[in-house]
Amino acid sequence: MLRELQQELARALYEEEAESAACASVLERIRPLPELPAKQCLDLYRGSVAQVVHDALGEIFPVCAELVGDDCFRSVSNRYMRAAPSRHADLARLGDGWPDFVAEQSFLSSVSYLADMGRLELGLHHAHAAPWPEPSVDPAKLSEAISSEPEAWRFILPPSATLLGSPHPVLSIWEAHQDRRVERGWKLDPAAPGEQMIICRHGTEIYADFVEPSLWPILRSIAAGEAVDQQLALAGGLRRAHSPDSSLAFDSEDSVPILTTIQALFERGWVVGGRPL
Amino acid sequence: MAALREPGNIEGVGLGLRSAHSAELLAGVGDVPWLEVLADNYAHGDGLPLRNLESIRERYPVVFHGVGMSLGSAEPLDKSYLDAVLDLARRIEPAWLSEHLAWTSSGGRHHHELLPLPFLDETVQVLAEHVQQVQDRLGGRMLVENSATYMAFHDSQMSELEFLGRVLETADCLLLLDVNNVYVNARNHGFDAREFLRGLPADRVAQMHLAGHDDHGDYLIDAHGSPVAEPVWALFAEAVRLFPEVPVCVEWDRDVPSLEVLVGEMNRASGVVTEVTEVALAGQEGLSHAP
CATH class of the missing domain: 3.90.930 (Outer Surface Protein A; domain 3)
Known part of the structure; x- marks a missing residue:
């Protein structure tokens, strides 16, 4: 049961849409907090996972973040998080694939x-x-x-x-x-x-x-x-x-x-x- | 393989090491007795971070803390991560190593977030097996930390307190009691924080953590980016009464302030320890003089 629950929650963490089937599925297993509905509980973790990636990339690529502005940098960070799962426990390696990923993004062609x-x-x-x-x-x-x-x-x-x-x-x-x-x-x-x-x-x-x-x-x-x-x-x-x-x-x-x-x-x-x- | 040093020199209130403070700490600023090192920051590379840590180690007793071991994952432990942390432990010789009761990876993917565990018999077994694997290689008992959580599961078969007690017993490990996390969970999940503390096995509490949290009204987040909150100081005094002489570490990870601010928090914690200890001693004196 533990493995299945963890796989389900992990899938929901990276779904682009909070209304996706994966999120709906794991919501059935979440017991809400007294003052917080289950969906908000899940959103807290979804937001936190994305924020960790954004902050780690921001530390490695501060000038890149300045060049495109925080909204764009956050958008790139979110796409990268979904496209390139982190395969190493060391957060410092999170950015290793980021430049190559950026090079492939057509929406960034104006900042070649x-x-x-x-x-x-x-x-x-x-x-x-x-x-x-x-x-x-x-x-x-x-x-x-x-x-x-x-x-x-x-x-x-x-x-x-x-x-x-x-x-x-x-x-x-x-x-x-x-x-x-x-x-x-x-x-x-x-x-x-x-x-x-x-x-x-x-x-x-x-x-x-x-x-x-x-x-x-x-x-x-x-x-x-x-x-x-x-x-x-x-x-x-x-x-x-x-x-x-x-x-x-x-x-x-x-x-x-x-x-x-x-x-x-x-x-x-x-x-x-x-x-x- | 023994990687641990005798823990005798870890006493009183220490600080979590943050790289921004390394130079001041190496100069002896703040009179900090010992430091807690986030092993993840040093285990995977060489170069400047490790050289700084070696310099710190020459001057300070240290303990290791970790966030990436994923003890609660249903999958096997990441061998390369464990190897790296243990190699670092051999090199630095911390007094002990602690990790969170949480999971941070699944399916070969690292989430870099302390994710909540369902309180199941199965989870107790998984944690116990993983902790024992680490302890076998470490050559000593490790500490596990109670995590702050913002979610519970319908599948859970027991309370957090029962779960914690069973993990400590089954794995035969020690507890890093995060007092702020107890307060955060008590508010978020609706239980009595003092009752929780009184239910813990005192003989297994080996270290305490203090940190700040963010108050969002309906819920609290263990954010480590602000001073310790007043209600947490009060709960800490209760923890010191219940678990005297247990070393305490003040953590601050986001928007890290000057060392002076952190030393201020450290000194306040030391003051609480002194005050509680003196009251306890006075009580014992009173009892011994009672007719």
């Missing part, structure tokens, strides 16, 4: 950048609880190893890192919401180009930062788990575009050295080590 803004905010959310980087190979040993066998090694991004390339200027929009420029009349330039970014935690600081076009393919290659020689080729290719005659290991004066490029990734904390493939 909303899904990518959701991906940015989800990246920040994940960075908070992501594990710390594992201790890396000694830098001197790593340097020696990748110089002699770049095809046998791979670089490692921090466990907290998310790379996001968007056709929309979502990081600029996000930043405008962080420093409240939006409230002071900031407007998005309709012709603004797309942006590539990394979302990451460095120590205890969580941030999103622009990635220059020259570094983007290298970071993507590292994220894909490709060998170091791939990233050297990408860096070399970029350099050779400027100086086609220079060697791979040394750079002409007016170009960015390959090893300097890799070094910069380490210094920024975007690459945290290497390991054999």
